[in-house]
Amino acid sequence: MNPIDSHLLRTRRDFLATSASGIGGVALASLLAEEGLLADSDKAGFGDPMTPRKPHFDAKAKACIFIFMAGAPSQVDLFDPKPKLNEMAGQSLPKSVLEKARFAFIKPATATLMGTKRTFRKYGQSGMEFSDLVPHLGSVADDILMVRSMHSEEFNHHPGQLQMQCGVSRFGMPTMGSWITYGLGSHSRNLPGYVVLNAGRGSSGGATLWQSGFLPSNYAGVLFRTQGEPVLNLDNPRGLPPLLQQKGLAALNRINRGRYEQIHDPEITARIAAYELAGRMQVSAPELSDLSKESPATLEAYGLNRPEPKGIGGRGKSGETYKDFARNCLLARRMVERGVRFINVIHASWDHHSNLDPELQYNAGAVDQPIAALIKDLKQRGLLDSTMVVWGSEFGRTPLGENRGGRKMNTGRDHHPFSFSMLMAGGGIKGGQVYGKTDEIGWGIDENPVHPNDLHATMLHLFGINHERLTYRFQGRDFRLTDVAGKVIKDWIA
Numbered sequence: 001m002n003p004i005d006s007h008l009l010r011t012r013r014d015f016l017a018t019s020a021s022g023i024g025g026v027a028l029a030s031l032l033a034e035e036g037l038l039a040d041s042d043k044a045g046f047g048d049p050m051t052p053r054k055p056h057f058d059a060k061a062k063a064c065i066f067i068f069m070a071g072a073p074s075q076v077d078l079f080d081p082k083p084k085l086n087e088m089a090g091q092s093l094p095k096s097v098l099e100k101a102r103f104a105f106i107k108p109a110t111a112t113l114m115g116t117k118r119t120f121r122k123y124g125q126s127g128m129e130f131s132d133l134v135p136h137l138g139s140v141a142d143d144i145l146m147v148r149s150m151h152s153e154e155f156n157h158h159p160g161q162l163q164m165q166c167g168v169s170r171f172g173m174p175t176m177g178s179w180i181t182y183g184l185g186s187h188s189r190n191l192p193g194y195v196v197l198n199a200g201r202g203s204s205g206g207a208t209l210w211q212s213g214f215l216p217s218n219y220a221g222v223l224f225r226t227q228g229e230p231v232l233n234l235d236n237p238r239g240l241p242p243l244l245q246q247k248g249l250a251a252l253n254r255i256n257r258g259r260y261e262q263i264h265d266p267e268i269t270a271r272i273a274a275y276e277l278a279g280r281m282q283v284s285a286p287e288l289s290d291l292s293k294e295s296p297a298t299l300e301a302y303g304l305n306r307p308e309p310k311g312i313g314g315r316g317k318s319g320e321t322y323k324d325f326a327r328n329c330l331l332a333r334r335m336v337e338r339g340v341r342f343i344n345v346i347h348a349s350w351d352h353h354s355n356l357d358p359e360l361q362y363n364a365g366a367v368d369q370p371i372a373a374l375i376k377d378l379k380q381r382g383l384l385d386s387t388m389v390v391w392g393s394e395f396g397r398t399p400l401g402e403n404r405g406g407r408k409m410n411t412g413r414d415h416h417p418f419s420f421s422m423l424m425a426g427g428g429i430k431g432g433q434v435y436g437k438t439d440e441i442g443w444g445i446d447e448n449p450v451h452p453n454d455l456h457a458t459m460l461h462l463f464g465i466n467h468e469r470l471t472y473r474f475q476g477r478d479f480r481l482t483d484v485a486g487k488v489i490k491d492w493i494a
Helices: 005-007 012-017 023-034 083-087 157-166 176-184 206-210 244-263 266-289 296-302 320-337 358-379 452-462
Strands: 062-070 120-123 130-131 143-150 192-199 223-226 342-348 389-393 396-401 413-416 418-427 434-435 445-447 470-474 476-479
Touching: 005 206, 062 157, 062 320, 062 358, 143 452, 157 206, 176 192, 176 342, 176 452, 192 206, 192 320, 223 445, 244 266, 266 320, 296 320, 296 358, 320 342, 320 358, 342 358, 358 389, 389 452, 396 418
Parallel strands: 062 342, 062 389, 143 434, 192 223, 192 342
Antiparallel strands: 120 130, 143 418, 389 418, 396 413, 470 476
16 A cells, blocks of 8 residues: 555544654654754755754764775784784794684694784884885874774675674675765765775775665765766766756656655655756766866875886786876865765775785885875865874784695785774874784784774764764664774774
8 A cells, every 4th residue: 555545544543642653753753853863854855865964062073084995904014013923933823822713714724924024114203103115104103093903803805894884794784984974964065975986906895885775875975987987877978958958857856756745765865866966966076086276296296197016016906006096085185175074995905815015015005105195185285183084994914824725935914803903094083193002923902902883983973973873773773883882982082
């Protein structure tokens, strides 16, 4: 039966007596609205679903650039120096340790520790240590919070990527970008509130890493391309007169609104808003992608004109990766200036089971200069205080060498969810500090373990959101980004 017909058949007594749909429901809605627990009217009607909404309390962050290094970079070769690991190279771990661990490919019985060829030095007043592969990041050490004590339950890529992006490792769940834009909307009228920029070969998680899940589709990430149309199918077909397009869209709008009046499906309002945004983006997206007005000094700082290294690449290379990643970082800054709420910059892959040294050198070279330039650029424009920049992945790499297939020479590292590193800057983050500590070989955590749920709770807090109150009812349960866990880490907050 049509939902409207069913509603009209309810008796007057039902209307007056039922707390869910009658006068009791009106009172309940009023109370929920006062507590900030009821969706805004814009979400349920024809208003713009991305209209900015007030946070639960004063926010430090207004936008986030989440730089996701899919595939898992090696923390012991980049951010967490372990001299003892070099001393113990070639030795086995105790059987009691290996029996409790799960691996993707390592054979525990013959696995041995593998040191690093990298050298580390201290940077800035904080004395934060960075590998020789990321000197540009070292130059902004005093703006960075380095977290060395991340951990996860997931030891395979796709589940781990889902957990880092969605809070849980299940399909069909909204990502953090979807949750944040659902809670706060976006200040951009002419661009999506949540944008995704890709470089490299593509992550194993694919589009599941920017899905809206059970949230209305307005809150899904919109993938921008590095070549051709900024967004696929944004341009009009050849020969379509503007007037004909306007008439067609007007007719479609009337049909959608009429259908909404019949069944009140929120996805119809999402569809209406999407068509309206697409029309505005036909002008705004090409302007965003046009870098001709950026100064030569800015292009040079981000490294847009760097040549692709010859003879190395491997898993992280696809086309002109160095140029694409640098361009994505610059586009991210331009999006923040235009009011985009959440930008996900994804680069893959860092899955170095073999050939670690040359391929890690390639990947680090691709991302080091542009990310440091992004932080400096935001800072000099007065945007870093309100823009959170996050560098992270699904997990790290093991201090054991890869020995799959009985390899005698270890040239790579396996998946390691037990301890790994992330970087954060801006948006209310207290820079110039290292949080957490791993053991002497980088196997486990000695101080201040941090779960992705804690990371998300703290990020939401900096956006002025109580992570326990940002919920969405689906299939009879109130879901949230932090699931049933998560704590705000006050030491991170400036």
